[in-house]
Amino acid sequence: MTAWPLLLDTLPQVQRERLFTLAGERDFPAGGTLFDEGGVADRFWLIRSGEVALDVYVPGRRAQVVETLGPRQQLGWSWIFPPYRWHLGARALCPVRTWEFPAAEVRELCTADTELGYELMLRCAALIADRLQATRLRLLDLYAPHGSVPS
């Protein structure tokens, strides 16, 4: 990997280093569970390599994969807002390497260093907005016959 994870891409170096003092390297084997829907969202990850599937449990069926995340992408934002519970499940599709961040410590750091907190939250908000926009476009079913958009 040659570039920073997107979340940290434009974060001033001092702030990036402060944040990174809290991070640990964490690897997951293929098929490993990172979290389950409804579980406590007490951490988040920046993916260094590999691919993680986000899924929704549908009774009577296999878990439905709704999105995958890969290198440079941030995994998890439920740790930002109470009640700090995961909305989806996450599983490693192949061996996954990450930087893992403990949520409570990151929130504390954001409260203590409000400048860093603001910069980090701006980036998290941009990421959430981006995923929302992507989800909306997928609702259009763009590649369906007739280019999808009903006339």
Next chain:
Amino acid sequence: MTTVPVPYRVTAASAETADCVSLEVTPVGQALPGFTPGRFAMVYAFGVGEVPISVSAIGGGHRLVHTVRAIGAVTGALCRLRAGDAVGLRGPYGVGWDLDAAAGSDVLVVAGGIGLAPLRPVVRHVLGHPGHYGRLRVLIGTRAPEDLLYREELAHWRRAAAQVEVTVDRPGPGWRGSVGLVTTLLDRVDTRPDRTTALVCGPEVMIRHTARALLARGLPAHRIQVSLERNMRCGTGHCGHCQLGPLLLCRDGPVVGYHRTRSLLAVREL
């Protein structure tokens, strides 16, 4: 270029997916010269009608390949053709991909659905000219794994050192790859904005979203080429059917620099 359909013979018809067929056609007599990646022909299904279809391969002996998705009367009739059947072709029309502008830079191909068809000749061209271009990335978004075009060829592109990433909207039970919008794949490639030329084709909503995502990553609008579709009738710049603001897409497109279309694509009903 001719305004009367010239007879071609289907020399091979291969099903790519449940609703897409690649038709290899060769001239019965006089050939239509001058096809380049991104240009298109008006393809006539005898007795049914005529539609614009891009070239998805340009072979020797004046062979052309058109990959057609059956969505209506004419494309449906084209997809039912078999080897030995006749079609009429007019063209070539329009402006293709500006590959000279991409020389020396990384090439980033972003395709959605059938939008991969007009981009396939670009990938073949770039792979056929090593040293002429920088790194080649091909990002493909499609509806479901079974809708993916040119599966075997993608493997060949990978072996030839292109980075090829595929994402689907609706994964089936056996799918182990990426799920999500094609723009999420942009995060995974290490783009050098000052040294990259992006070529984008797919549904227009996908094109707009991709172009915006590329701008946000620092690519200048003039280094983003997009291929646009409008209803076409004459193909020769006379009837006005394909108008997009001041542009006639059969003549000034279908491939246009995003710096020229950015504001036009934001206007409703254009």
